[in-house]
Amino acid sequence: MKAFIILVLIFLGGCQVADEQPIQVDFNDMDEIYEKIMELSESKTCSNSSNWKFTAIGSKPCGGPTGYIAYPNDINEKEFLDLVERYTKLQAEYNQKNNMASDCMYVISPTRVVCENGKPVFQYD
Secondary structure (H helix, E strand, O other): OHHHHHHHHHHHHOOOOOOHHHHHHHHHHHHHHHHHHHHHHOOOOOOOHHHEEEEEEOOOOOOOOOEEEEEEOOOOHHHHHHHHHHHHHHHHHHHHHOOOOOOOOOOOOOOEEEEEOOEEEEEOO
């Protein structure tokens, strides 16, 4: 019986989770996309708040966005929003594959963007 248990333990010790690599690739893809999003978002100095918009970004495991991101409206908006959508979908898939948990708190949407010291800042009414 001891030999059988030892054999089973040796066998199971050599097993790997088959889905581990794709999950890591998803996370790496998310990281690269997020860097591109931030690069576009921060590509302009905020001097006139009427030239800025915002959108939801990310996916909480309980549902809803992880936050909001401001962006200047003189960038390629379609490219930017496509990246945000792709990032959000990848994060939702990552959360589901990894059974992620979160605080499940609702993230309040800002009402507008104002410029402070050259940076976009959200305001809430």
